[in-house]
Amino acid sequence: MTDGVREEDRVRLAPGVMLRQDRVRGHWQLLGPERxxxxxxxxxxxxxxxxxxxxxxxxxxxxxxxxxxxAAQFDAPREEIAADVLEVLGDMIxxxxxxx
Amino acid sequence: xxxCGATTGLEPPLALLAELTHRCPLRCAxxxxxxxxDPASRELDTAAWCRVLDEAADLGILxxxxxxxxxTARKDLEALIAHAxxxxxxxxxxxxxxxxxxxxxxxxRDAGLQHVQIGFQDTQPAKAELIxxxxxxxxxxxxxxxxxxDVGMALTVNAIVQxxxxxxxxxxxxxxxxxxxxxxxxxxxxxxxxxxxxxxxLMPTRExxxxxxxxxxxxxxxxxxxxxxxxxxxxxxxxxxKACMGGWGRKFLNxxxxxxxxxxxxxETIPGMSFDRVTERPLADIWANSAAFQRYRGTDWMPQxxxxxxxxxxxxxxxxCQALALTGSADNTDPVCDLSEHHVLLxxxxxxxxxxxxxxxxxxxxxxx
Numbered sequence: 001m002t003d004g005v006r007e008e009d010r011v012r013l014a015p016g017v018m019l020r021q022d023r024v025r026g027h028w029q030l031l032g033p034e035r036x037x038x039x040x041x042x043x044x045x046x047x048x049x050x051x052x053x054x055x056x057x058x059x060x061x062x063x064x065x066x067x068x069x070x071a072a073q074f075d076a077p078r079e080e081i082a083a084d085v086l087e088v089l090g091d092m093i094x095x096x097x098x099x100x
Numbered sequence: 101x102x103x104c105g106a107t108t109g110l111e112p113p114l115a116l117l118a119e120l121t122h123r124c125p126l127r128c129a130x131x132x133x134x135x136x137x138d139p140a141s142r143e144l145d146t147a148a149w150c151r152v153l154d155e156a157a158d159l160g161i162l163x164x165x166x167x168x169x170x171x172t173a174r175k176d177l178e179a180l181i182a183h184a185x186x187x188x189x190x191x192x193x194x195x196x197x198x199x200x201x202x203x204x205x206x207x208x209r210d211a212g213l214q215h216v217q218i219g220f221q222d223t224q225p226a227k228a229e230l231i232x233x234x235x236x237x238x239x240x241x242x243x244x245x246x247x248x249x250d251v252g253m254a255l256t257v258n259a260i261v262q263x264x265x266x267x268x269x270x271x272x273x274x275x276x277x278x279x280x281x282x283x284x285x286x287x288x289x290x291x292x293x294x295x296x297x298x299x300x301x302l303m304p305t306r307e308x309x310x311x312x313x314x315x316x317x318x319x320x321x322x323x324x325x326x327x328x329x330x331x332x333x334x335x336x337x338x339x340x341x342k343a344c345m346g347g348w349g350r351k352f353l354n355x356x357x358x359x360x361x362x363x364x365x366x367x368e369t370i371p372g373m374s375f376d377r378v379t380e381r382p383l384a385d386i387w388a389n390s391a392a393f394q395r396y397r398g399t400d401w402m403p404q405x406x407x408x409x410x411x412x413x414x415x416x417x418x419x420x421c422q423a424l425a426l427t428g429s430a431d432n433t434d435p436v437c438d439l440s441e442h443h444v445l446l447x448x449x450x451x452x453x454x455x456x457x458x459x460x461x462x463x464x465x466x467x468x469x
Contacts, residue, residue: 014282016215016254023188024112024160031190033215033254033283034330036114036162096282096328 005090005100007064007082011050014099019047030097037097045070046088050098063089110397112160113387114346116189117167117354117365118149120177124170126196127233127463128221130260130295130302133169134368142358146176148379150183152355155383157187161353167194169357172204178211185212192217194258197244198237205247216248217256217285223271227264233463242279249280256283261312261334262302263454269312273319276327284327286316288334292366292421300459303450309337336450340411341418341434348416349393353383361386363393366421370430396420396430403431405439 005011013019017032028044030037039047049066067085071078092098122137144152156164164184171177172195184191193208197218205216218241222228225238248255257279259265259272269286276284288309291299304312316331323329335342345352345364354362360375361383367373376390387393395401399412406417418434426435426449427442435442453459 014254015249015252016282018190018214020188020190022160022162023157029162031162031214033217033256033328034163034165034192093325099282 005063005086005093007062007067009063009100010060011063011066011089011093011098011100012060013051014096017097019051030092032097035095037092037095042084043088043092045073046085047092049073049085050089110388111350113353114161114351115163115165115353116152116156116161117165117352118152118171118180119167119169119354119356119365120144120149120171120174120180121357122169123173124168124196124464125173125198125234126170126237127465128219128260128294129231129233129298129461129463130262130289131464132290132293132295132365133464134293134366135297136368137169138357143174144355144357144359144378146179148359149176149180152359152378152383153180153184153189154187155378157184157189159384159387161189163190163192165192165194170196170199172199178207181208181213182211190214195219196232196234196237197241198234200244200247202244202247202251205244205251205253209251209253213253215254215256217258218245218248219258219260220272220275221260222265223268223275230461231260231262231264245279245281254283255279255281256285257281258285258287260287260289261304262289263304263308264302266304266308266312269315270319273316273323273327273329282328283330285330285332287330287332290332290335290422292369292425294462294464296425297462298459299449300453301461303336303453304334305454306337306450308454309334335419335422335436336446338436339438341415341422341436343415344419344422344434346416347397348395348420349387349397350416353387353393361390361392363396364419364421367392369421370424401431403433405437406433409439 017030020031021028028039049069050061067082071081121143122133123140181191191213192215193213194217221231228238229235245255257276289295289302349363354365355378359377359379362375373392375392376386402417406412418436420430423432423434424430426445433440435445
């Protein structure tokens with residue numbers, strides 16, 4: 001079940017999923033088994049935050065660490081970022097692009 | 101490039117179905133290949149396929165589905181996957197799995213393969229053999245499926261559903277979970293090609309479909325986030341047609357083993373069509389301009405009731421090959437639609453074929469015709 005993605009969860013790209021910029025259409029997307037998810041700016045930054053490992057961290061990164069990184073990157077309040085991140089991650093887990 | 105010109109509104113395609121060969125050790129009664137199969141001597145060679153992959157990537161295609169027949173019968177599959185990956189295409193393999201082993205899976209993975217879809221005829225070995233005509237297939241498929249996830253690739257279980265296995269849809273789902281598949285296709289047989297020939301042996305009854313539908317829907321909540329379920333509802337009992345291939349010439353193209361470019365894999369059944377070949381014309385030009393793609397693209401070709409229907413840009417008139425098979429003309433509205441004057445035919449066919457107790461099976465073969 002995907003209800004309630006928690007900050008201590010560790011998320012990563014599901015097997016067979018890759019982040020790619022579409023060279024013809026220009027946008028960023030996740031490619032997975034027989035499907036494509038086009039990423040808007042927020043979703044792209046969330047994906048980057050969860051797949052980018054900070055130096056010395058044990059992969060995969062926790063959701064909380066990704067939220068902290070995004071809050072710092074965009075100089076925004078953590079709680080605002082957290083709500084968006086949890087929603088985006090829950091959706092991507094349901095669709096099978098990310099896994100816990 | 102003309103394909104994305106503002107005047108036509110034509111988008112680049114998303115996916116290429118690369119039918120590398122019609123050779124296959126299985127003889128499945130539901131096979132969607134045409135009755136007239138391409139012999140090995142007519143197959144495109146490695147260089148020709150690599151050029152197709154180059155042109156596909158340039159055209160904007162994102163994913164290539166290596167299929168067949170049995171694509172692993174091609175010794176150059178590793179080279180083709182490596183080439184697809186190099187030009188930026190996402191590589192899927194659609195396979196029966198019976199020719200694969202762990203060593204070759206590792207080679208395919210190293211070449212860039214991301215995802216393997218294995219077709220299962222049943223969950224019970226003897227019953228699977230009844231449909232595939234291939235002894236010993238099931239244990240081999242299970243062994244290969246385990247190896248797929250073990251070596252780090254994504255696995256889809258393709259459960260091909262028909263009368264003889266439809267009551268075990270729960271078992272298919274449990275099997276997918278046990279195999280650690282990320283995705284299951286619950287694909288009710290589509291009645292084209294060999295499946296149309298075997299319709300009386302394969303068509304389930306309405307009662308079976310209702311039970312299956314209840315079972316699948318009751319399992320969906322627990323599978324959320326664990327197993328992606330792609331569920332293809334059987335056409336003959338539906339009220340609205342599916343947007344076949346996402347609409348004719350809108351998202352997909354199919355290249356046959358001998359290099360013909362089709363808007364869908366059954367398009368060769370339609371009389372009066374001519375198909376361009378990748379050896380004679382660039383793929384982008386075929387996509388934008390070939391007669392076969394233009395014939396049913398968009399809405400201008402539509403008869404009534406499609407023409408004035410508010411669903412016409414949702415289902416795109418349904419399936420041309422099904423309209424042909426059931427009404428005698430591919431120009432008609434797909435009779436799956438209950439607004440079609442031919443819709444009543446479906447209920448009759450489903451009742452008649454679904455009620456046939458033990459119709460004989462004609463196994464797929466090169467020598468039938």
